[in-house]
Amino acid sequence: MLALARKINESIIINDNIEITVLEIKGDQIKLGIDAPKSVPVYRKEIYKQIQDANKEAANASNPEELSKLIK
16 A cells, blocks of 8 residues: 655646545545546445445345345
8 A cells, every 4th residue: 555645735646537635634534635537436435345245245136036125
């Protein structure tokens, strides 16, 4: 893992087309701004994990009743 120190309004660039900027620092919380192409999905890690788990569960469902439970 690469660890970088940044101050408010300082950025990092990823792959020439993604810019992450430190917008605000309040106590133990940091607000980041992410400028990326619309074709690049950006998720909070906990949401990404939920999506991955739901996809695995749907792929393992053996009948339509189980799939309908996932949709609800």
